[in-house]
Amino acid sequence: MDYTLFPSNWVLSGLVQKHSVTERGLHDMKKVSVCLVLVLLVSLAACAKKQPVNVGVHEPPRQTIDNAVTYRMAQELGDAVVAHYLGREYPAEYAAPLVSLKTLGKDTERIYFDTAVELDINQKISEAALISMRLPGSPVYRAPAVTADDEASGGNQFNEDNSAVMTQIDNFTRKVFPDGTAPAVAPLDANGMITNGFRSWFLSRAVEIGMLDGRIRFDEELRPYVLSGECSKSQGGLVFKVFDATYELQSDAIGVITEDTKTLPVYDLIRTSHMYFDTGWYRAVYKTDPNAGADDSVTLVVYYRYRPVTAEDADFQTDLDRFLAGVVGVEANVERGQ
Amino acid sequence: MKRILSVLLAVLLVISCTSCTKKSVDAEEAEANAKAISEGVFDWDAAREKCISDISDVLKVILAGDANTYASTRNLWMARVEPTAQISMFPSTPPPQNCSAVATFWGYSAPEYNSENAEYLIFNARCMDNQTLAAADYRIVIKLSRGNTGYIISEFIKEAMFV
Numbered sequence: 001m002d003y004t005l006f007p008s009n010w011v012l013s014g015l016v017q018k019h020s021v022t023e024r025g026l027h028d029m030k031k032v033s034v035c036l037v038l039v040l041l042v043s044l045a046a047c048a049k050k051q052p053v054n055v056g057v058h059e060p061p062r063q064t065i066d067n068a069v070t071y072r073m074a075q076e077l078g079d080a081v082v083a084h085y086l087g088r089e090y091p092a093e094y095a096a097p098l099v100s101l102k103t104l105g106k107d108t109e110r111i112y113f114d115t116a117v118e119l120d121i122n123q124k125i126s127e128a129a130l131i132s133m134r135l136p137g138s139p140v141y142r143a144p145a146v147t148a149d150d151e152a153s154g155g156n157q158f159n160e161d162n163s164a165v166m167t168q169i170d171n172f173t174r175k176v177f178p179d180g181t182a183p184a185v186a187p188l189d190a191n192g193m194i195t196n197g198f199r200s201w202f203l204s205r206a207v208e209i210g211m212l213d214g215r216i217r218f219d220e221e222l223r224p225y226v227l228s229g230e231c232s233k234s235q236g237g238l239v240f241k242v243f244d245a246t247y248e249l250q251s252d253a254i255g256v257i258t259e260d261t262k263t264l265p266v267y268d269l270i271r272t273s274h275m276y277f278d279t280g281w282y283r284a285v286y287k288t289d290p291n292a293g294a295d296d297s298v299t300l301v302v303y304y305r306y307r308p309v310t311a312e313d314a315d316f317q318t319d320l321d322r323f324l325a326g327v328v329g330v331e332a333n334v335e336r337g338q
Numbered sequence: 339m340k341r342i343l344s345v346l347l348a349v350l351l352v353i354s355c356t357s358c359t360k361k362s363v364d365a366e367e368a369e370a371n372a373k374a375i376s377e378g379v380f381d382w383d384a385a386r387e388k389c390i391s392d393i394s395d396v397l398k399v400i401l402a403g404d405a406n407t408y409a410s411t412r413n414l415w416m417a418r419v420e421p422t423a424q425i426s427m428f429p430s431t432p433p434p435q436n437c438s439a440v441a442t443f444w445g446y447s448a449p450e451y452n453s454e455n456a457e458y459l460i461f462n463a464r465c466m467d468n469q470t471l472a473a474a475d476y477r478i479v480i481k482l483s484r485g486n487t488g489y490i491i492s493e494f495i496k497e498a499m500f501v
Contacts, residue, residue: 071451271453272453273452273453273454274452274453275447275451275452275453275454275458275460275479276447276451276452277444277445277446277447277451277458277460278445278446278447278448278451279444279445279446280445281444281445281460283460283477283479301497303477
């Protein structure tokens, strides 16, 4: 038997044969061993190449998109997401999954004024408090002693008809106290600080007579601010009257408000693409309608996921109800340009 | 000395054999794919599954690979990415360093389920700074096109997740 001709035959025929091994046979075995090692190494290398490094996690498990109806409803819901996000009208039946979705317009952001506004307002409150203390009607009002001369002249110097009092009241105080009487509110507390009651009364009065912009509010620390949603053009814009002065807020500070998203042409969006994935994820892209006449453009991306409701006892009147019950994770995000 | 030389020669032989085998296997595979595609018997589902697995790994490099790995991956994959998508998939600057990333497959959109009548994959990815542990999440949408020898990437969209 010639073992060198075909080593595999040799291997297959069995090394355990009890034949005597000659010198030549030993030499051949060495050659064959080297060949075997090489073959083994090549095989190992090839195997290593073929083994894919599969570290990617495949999840969640695939689900079959049930039918075209679901696909159509997915697109309709996407449109509703956009309308909700922009504060616009959309069919009420789509509202349920959108409850937790915020709107793009932020109408309740507090926009604080410069400290000069706070100082102006506080100064006027102080002036009004001091004046009110000297006017009839105030809880702290003390009528001065009436002299014989006063009696002879037939009046009290602080009476509204008393010219001596009225000359102390300038244009500001004439407006605040038109009849020369003060409100029945203590202007100062025991520590000599303006009371909240008087402050409220005065600010209401100032708004009432047009000396102070009614949109101005005050926080817990009595710092003046305005809500972003109240800075729209229809509500007076960015200019605020504060007694003898006017202050203008920067539009950058206001951000996007609902009136903008409802009315500006840049938010007239059209769906440019949408895709529905076999795991229930839906993605749609909306962009400013090029025919809307907007100077700028925005891109809005919508995401959500539909997971079929499997509960057998769930009672749905329509396919839409069943679909909406399975919608989770609704998101919308807008970016300028693109 | 002879033994050392023999071992070195053996190692060189193994390396060259492996390389040749790989090249020939790739070429053969491409040829076989081209033939199967032209005959209409190519298994696109299987090819897509492989794509998903491969891309998951590539995304990790794109998001947080070290500069060398990024460069080599970029070179390796450029041929499988259409020119219009190359910059968005492989920006000229490498990703932030000293970060880790995971990429999770989130679904496949068949042509009848999207406005482009195309095939899309979507992945969710997270990139985390190894020092600060600050993390950023992304959604990555990949448009697949059917080439002559298999899938190619024709669009790559990376979106930061909404806050």
